[in-house]
Amino acid sequence: MSQLFENFNSVATSYTNISTLTFRAAESFTPQQKHLINSVKLKVYRTINAPTGVMTVEIRTDNAGVPSATVLASGTSDPVTWDAITWHWREITLNAQPMLSAGVKYWIVISCAGVDASHYIRWQRDSGGTYAGGNMATSTNNGDSWTAYTANDYMFEEWGEPGTSFVPAAMKYYCNRRI
Numbered sequence: 001m002s003q004l005f006e007n008f009n010s011v012a013t014s015y016t017n018i019s020t021l022t023f024r025a026a027e028s029f030t031p032q033q034k035h036l037i038n039s040v041k042l043k044v045y046r047t048i049n050a051p052t053g054v055m056t057v058e059i060r061t062d063n064a065g066v067p068s069a070t071v072l073a074s075g076t077s078d079p080v081t082w083d084a085i086t087w088h089w090r091e092i093t094l095n096a097q098p099m100l101s102a103g104v105k106y107w108i109v110i111s112c113a114g115v116d117a118s119h120y121i122r123w124q125r126d127s128g129g130t131y132a133g134g135n136m137a138t139s140t141n142n143g144d145s146w147t148a149y150t151a152n153d154y155m156f157e158e159w160g161e162p163g164t165s166f167v168p169a170a171m172k173y174y175c176n177r178r179i
Contacts, residue, residue: 005035007157008131012087012124015045016138016154018055018112019120024143026060026067026109027154028134034163036097037073040108041089043124043155046079053113054078055121057092060107066137066146067107072098079112079121087124089157099163105134108156109143129153 006029016025040057054076060067073094082090100106112121125136131153137146 002038002159002161005033005037005158005160006031006133008126008129008153009155009157010126010130010153012043012155013127015122015124017120017122018110019115019117020140021113021115022140022142024109024111024139025123025154026107026137026146027156028062028105028107028137029156029158030105030133031100031102034102035100035160036163037094037100037158037160038097039075039091039093039159041091041157041159042108042110043087044082044090045087045122045124046082046084047118047120048084049119050080050082050084051112051114051119051121053115055110055112058109059094059098060109062105062107065148067109067143069143072096072106097160108158123154125152125154127152
């Protein structure tokens, strides 16, 4: 059963529009304990005219305080299925369940296909963010370069399963056997 690990759910003071195909929005997080991540929840909104494409969510590694190009897992959500002009939490199930290490920074990166000035989505944020384990960043060129905003955080939750090191009993026997 999934459990909540890292999250930021504060009083929202602002939002970011994802309204061009080359725009990326990202939030970093730092797990306090090792675990498998299997989904994220984001506080999002869509215009009355939904984008004609899907929102893609990626879990990426860190590269000196901004998202790297390394994608550990991804998932999608179709804004057509969201309630129009209403903020809500949307869960995105990931296609892989990578093991995240405690104390290591990771990024939730979103983009959306089929967006323009009239068909876009928003990700809610706090411009006085207090999440100690991360911050937001944006890119206007498909993630080729990023701008980090250390005093801002997007609303997110990351869900998964506790991480354990599983060693089959037969392996323990052979590893501990004296020859």
